[in-house]
Amino acid sequence: MIRALLVDDEEHALNLLDILLGRMEGVEVVGKSSNPLEAVSACKQLKPNVVFLDIEMPKMSGMQLLEHLKQEHDELHAVFVTAYNQYAIAAFEQEATDYLLKPIEVQRLNKTVARLQRELSRNAATATADSSPDQTGKALLQIRCFGGFDVFNKQNEKLIWRTAKDKELFTFLTLHGKNGVSRDTILDTLWEAEDYQKAKMYLHTCISNLRRNLKSIGFADVIEYSDGKYRLNRDRVQIDFLQFKQELEKISLKTDDGLDKAEQLLAHYNSPLLPDCDYFWLEIERSAFEKNVLETRLRLATSLFANELFKRAASVSQLALKQHPYSEEASRILMQCYHKTGEHDAVFHTYHSLVQSLNELAIQPSSVTTKLYQEITTDQK
Structure with missing residues (x-):
């Protein structure tokens, strides 16, 4: 009717x-x-x-x-x-x-x-x-941010992006929409060069596109609007990035169990965050997250080394260097691990790999790193 x-x-x-x-x-x-x-x-x-x-x-x-x-x-x-x-x-x-x-x-x-x-x-x-049983309860919309950006239901039906701006808007709400994002914040970020009235029209068109396509895969209620803010209904979505961040915040390195859990969690982070999304506003979020992961890996490697778990400390340091080849701290921990396990060639290789990486930036290793390498090689003799 x-x-x-x-x-x-x-x-x-x-x-x-x-x-x-x-x-x-x-x-x-x-x-x-x-x-x-x-x-x-x-x-x-x-x-x-x-x-x-x-x-x-x-x-x-x-x-x-x-x-x-x-x-x-x-x-x-x-x-x-x-x-x-x-x-x-x-x-x-x-x-x-x-x-x-x-x-x-x-x-x-x-x-x-x-x-x-x-x-x-x-x-x-x-x-x-x-409203059917298959779309409620544990049936959450899956949002995958690591290695790419994919949104899909439990039948593996993917959310279709009608326009590139639809995808950017949904990405923005995924990362920033926990407490809601005001309309003007979205307009200033995604349509900063547009006339205000046109920008509002574009936003509403994108929201309509997204809601229609979300409905087609069984999630009509995911995008909410209230009090002048847009948000994702967090009871209806599962976001791998946010789950990882929450677990990262809980990490404690004071117990053996904490070290084990931290090592397991960080071992799973081997794909970049949203590598296929080239948005200027994303760089701040991405850089802050990458820095957090790197610092946590270095703290974990240091704790493992202090507990004389040299092989495990070396493994974590290698992951840190894979993430950030220019990290002198990761290289120093790794050289010390190899020194403790008697892998002298690996010490040499680690140091000169660092030198080669830093040469790409037209800089030299710090005096701290150089001194450590000299001390280790002297001790090996």
């Missing part, structure tokens, strides 16, 4: 549309308003699933009204009814279901109603699938 709210500042046009829709089967006009500001509160009270609205209205245009309504009623379908055809492209950019020109022709309105009924039927079928 179509539950329609009609908005038009021209009383005659409003009443005519009311009469035409009232004659059609499967359509109920739940309310009408000649004031767009009143339509906002009417939408909350009447809960229509379709809004027919004029574009050129005083105080608030139909485009602006739809933008406002969609923030709280994302599933709302829209049909623009106007005397001007120059708005057609902008209307469909706002995900309007249809665009009618005045004076309205009954035959054309019938096609619009049929289109709306098909859209609503598809939405109802998807909503039913969403």
Whole structure:
């Protein structure tokens, strides 16, 4: 059933549309308003699933009204009814279901109603699938950030990116959306060079694309909007990056069990974070995370060495050097481990590999590293 709210500042046009829709089967006009500001509160009270609205209205245009309504009623379908055809492209950019020109022709309105009924039927079928046992409980949307960026359900159906900006927006919400991200923060970050009104339209288009495609794989409720902020529903997603960060924060190196758990956790981090995402804002997050992992590996290697677990300390140091070939601290720990286990050639190789790596940056090893190498080689003699 179509539950329609009609908005038009021209009383005659409003009443005519009311009469035409009232004659059609499967359509109920739940309310009408000649004031767009009143339509906002009417939408909350009447809960229509379709809004027919004029574009050129005083105080608030139909485009602006739809933008406002969609923030709280994302599933709302829209049909623009106007005397001007120059708005057609902008209307469909706002995900309007249809665009009618005045004076309205009954035959054309019938096609619009049929289109709306098909859209609503598809939405109802998807909503039913969403509520099935297979899509609730432990069925979480999987978001994989290591080695690439993939979003998929338990049937391994992947989220399709309609545009590159859809992917960037979802990536941004994945990393920053725990407590919600304000609309303006998103606009300033992802559309900083765009006009504010255009940027808002692009954002809402991306949100609509994402919600539609998420619904197709059974997760219509993942993106939430409230208090002026967008967020991912963390009860419906499982994000490998966030799980790893949480475990990393819990690491304690004061006990044998803590050392074991830390070593196991860090051994699993062997893929870069979002290597296929080249976003300027991501570099801050990525660099901070990489630094945290490297520092934790170095602390772990130092603790293992202090506990005379030289082989394990060497293994952790090697992983640190694989992550950051220019780390002098990792090289120093590794040289000391090889010295303790009598692997003299490995000491030589480690030092000269470091020298070669640093030469790429046109720098030399620090005096601390050079002195340590000289002491070890002297002791070996």
